[in-house]
Amino acid sequence: MILFDQVSKRYPGGNEALTKVNFxxxxxxxxxxxxxxxxxxxxxxxxxxxIERASTGNVIIGGKNLNKVSRHxxxxxxxxxxxxxxxxxxxxxxxxxDNVALPLIISGFSSREVKKRVHAxxxxxxxxxxxxxxxxxxxxxxxxxxxxARAVVNKxxxxxxxxxxxxxxxxxxxxxxxxxxxxxxxxxxxxxxxxDIPLINQLNKRIIQLSHGQLNQDQKLSDQPLTSGEV
Amino acid sequence: xxxxxxxxxxxxxxxxxxxxxxxxxxxxxxxxxxxxFYSLGxxxxxxxxxLMTASALGIALALPAGLYVxxxxxxxxxxxxxxxxxxxxxxxxxLSEKKIQDIQKKLETNPAIAQVKHINxxxxxxxxxxxxxxxxxxxxxxxxxxxxxLIVHPSMTHSDPQQINTLLEELxxxxxxxxxxxxxxxxxxxxxxxxxxxxxxxxxxxxLALGVLLIVGNTIRLAIENRRSEIVVMKLIGGTxxxxxxxxLYTGFWYGLLGSLIAVLLVNISLIIINDPLTHLxxxxxxxxxxxxxxxxxxxxxxxxxxxxxxxxxxxxxxxKHLKAIEPK
Numbered sequence: 001m002i003l004f005d006q007v008s009k010r011y012p013g014g015n016e017a018l019t020k021v022n023f024x025x026x027x028x029x030x031x032x033x034x035x036x037x038x039x040x041x042x043x044x045x046x047x048x049x050x051i052e053r054a055s056t057g058n059v060i061i062g063g064k065n066l067n068k069v070s071r072h073x074x075x076x077x078x079x080x081x082x083x084x085x086x087x088x089x090x091x092x093x094x095x096x097x098d099n100v101a102l103p104l105i106i107s108g109f110s111s112r113e114v115k116k117r118v119h120a121x122x123x124x125x126x127x128x129x130x131x132x133x134x135x136x137x138x139x140x141x142x143x144x145x146x147x148x149a150r151a152v153v154n155k156x157x158x159x160x161x162x163x164x165x166x167x168x169x170x171x172x173x174x175x176x177x178x179x180x181x182x183x184x185x186x187x188x189x190x191x192x193x194x195x196d197i198p199l200i201n202q203l204n205k206r207i208i209q210l211s212h213g214q215l216n217q218d219q220k221l222s223d224q225p226l227t228s229g230e231v
Numbered sequence: 232x233x234x235x236x237x238x239x240x241x242x243x244x245x246x247x248x249x250x251x252x253x254x255x256x257x258x259x260x261x262x263x264x265x266x267x268f269y270s271l272g273x274x275x276x277x278x279x280x281x282l283m284t285a286s287a288l289g290i291a292l293a294l295p296a297g298l299y300v301x302x303x304x305x306x307x308x309x310x311x312x313x314x315x316x317x318x319x320x321x322x323x324x325x326l327s328e329k330k331i332q333d334i335q336k337k338l339e340t341n342p343a344i345a346q347v348k349h350i351n352x353x354x355x356x357x358x359x360x361x362x363x364x365x366x367x368x369x370x371x372x373x374x375x376x377x378x379x380x381l382i383v384h385p386s387m388t389h390s391d392p393q394q395i396n397t398l399l400e401e402l403x404x405x406x407x408x409x410x411x412x413x414x415x416x417x418x419x420x421x422x423x424x425x426x427x428x429x430x431x432x433x434x435x436x437x438x439l440a441l442g443v444l445l446i447v448g449n450t451i452r453l454a455i456e457n458r459r460s461e462i463v464v465m466k467l468i469g470g471t472x473x474x475x476x477x478x479x480l481y482t483g484f485w486y487g488l489l490g491s492l493i494a495v496l497l498v499n500i501s502l503i504i505i506n507d508p509l510t511h512l513x514x515x516x517x518x519x520x521x522x523x524x525x526x527x528x529x530x531x532x533x534x535x536x537x538x539x540x541x542x543x544x545x546x547x548x549x550x551x552k553h554l555k556a557i558e559p560k
Binding site for chain 2: 048107
């Protein structure tokens with residue numbers, strides 16, 4: 001699903017955020033991306049989400065080399081990923097329902113489909129009763145769950161999350177992580193950048209550790225499945 | 232646990248959810264309609280600033296439109312006069328009624344002439360006394376100072392300047408004719424002035440159209456700036472450029488429509504204000520009552536259409552320039 005092949009990223013000004021990173025995340029796999037602040041976690045996620053482009057090397061997502069994706073086709077690729085941010089990135093002048101519906105509206109679903117799927121997604125994150133509320137009236141944990149509902153509403157094959165629990169207390173963080181685990185259970189590939197080491201140590205998933213832009217440790221679990229060469 | 236996970240993974244088809252083509256086709260129009268009214272709703276949320284911008288557009292559009300309406304009426308008025316295109320023959324004094332009638336009959340046989348009308352000097356004096364207000368002063372005159380007058384209408388087939396000139400030469404040769412007068416020069420001058428006026432309106436119109444583009448463009452630029460975070464979110468979840476562009480284009484359209492509606496209103500109010508004194512003035516000249524009336528349907532429609540187009544174009548230019556600069560970071 002995600003393949004990094006000798007990927008380096010150098011920002012204008014000479015700061016090298018990633019240096020020759022190699023790793024392979026299989027379809028249906030779930031992994032945590034850790035490392036100190038500035039280790040390159042966010043940069044790595046941005047390369048996958050096409051917010052940034054690799055300076056050298058190849059990033060291949062679902063069999064597509066991102067170096068060859070044009071500005072024009074980029075939106076269609078992003079529709080295949082659900083992206084979750086530390087600061088939720090919700091639209092505060094729209095209701096919870098409208099926020100979650102946005103990816104479906106962009107793809108051109110009918111109003112009936114939109115309603116059905118938004119309700120399903122909100123139900124999954126346990127916020128169905130808040131659909132008519134505005135995000136600003138919700139707590140941080142609830143807002144994050146709205147953003148997760150938005151990320152999964154069009155059933156993407158890949159979920160990316162950048163410090164999704166960064167603003168939440170341990171109990172809420174665990175709830176959010178359980179949600180990600182549940183999506184992974186039904187086959188979604190999940191990659192989560194976090195520095196909440198105690199939490200991820202409980203979860204028994206693959207941990208990719210970055211240090212100063214280089215892959216420090218790729219702790220594959222012995223019992224983690226390595227399916228055929230699919231990417 | 233992980234092994235059971237593996238079997239699940241392989242059994243689940245990872246395929247992105249896509250709407251049916253027919254649904255996407257239909258939804259395309261439904262969404263357009265929604266965005267169409269959504270953008271109007273956004274404008275109505277800040278009625279004061281919307282009205283300010285629309286008024287600026289309205290004034291910019293009203294100026295060339297108003298001038299055009301006035302110019303249009305003026306050329307219609309002169310059009311009426313030019314169709315009259317008549318030649319006045321002032322006869323020598325002391326000719327008998329019979330002689331004048333002979334000349335009139337002879338002229339009427341000329342193929343270059345459609346009609347000849349005789350204005351009797353006595354009748355002319357009577358009319359002048361009745362209408363000019365100099366009645367008493369004229370009664371004091373011993374002789375009637377007015378000559379007999381033959382008014383010659385050239386036929387439609389002989390109305391170009393060359394033929395009129397030939398006819399004039401012929402008429403001048405009649406020895407009972409004192410003076411031949413064709414008042415065409417002032418008409419030519421009027422046309423020349425109107426022509427300059429038309430060019431002026433064209434220049435003003437172009438400049439103000441550019442002004443409308445700039446006003447709309449700047450307003451849309453501000454709207455884009457205000458909704459930067461929303462645009463970033465849209466781009467992150469896979470919104471195409473055209474999807475993100477759409478509400479801004481419709482906003483431009485609404486500004487154009489509102490602006491041109493205000494322009495139609497302004498022009499018509501101005502015409503109503505001008506009409507009264509204008510009718511009064513024309514009644515003082517004893518001419519047929521001349522009035523500008525209201526804006527014609529065709530001119531109003533043209534104004535509305537060009538307003539909407541200018542709004543759309545201004546928005547398109549601004550969006551094309553500023554949307555690319557906003558990317559998720």
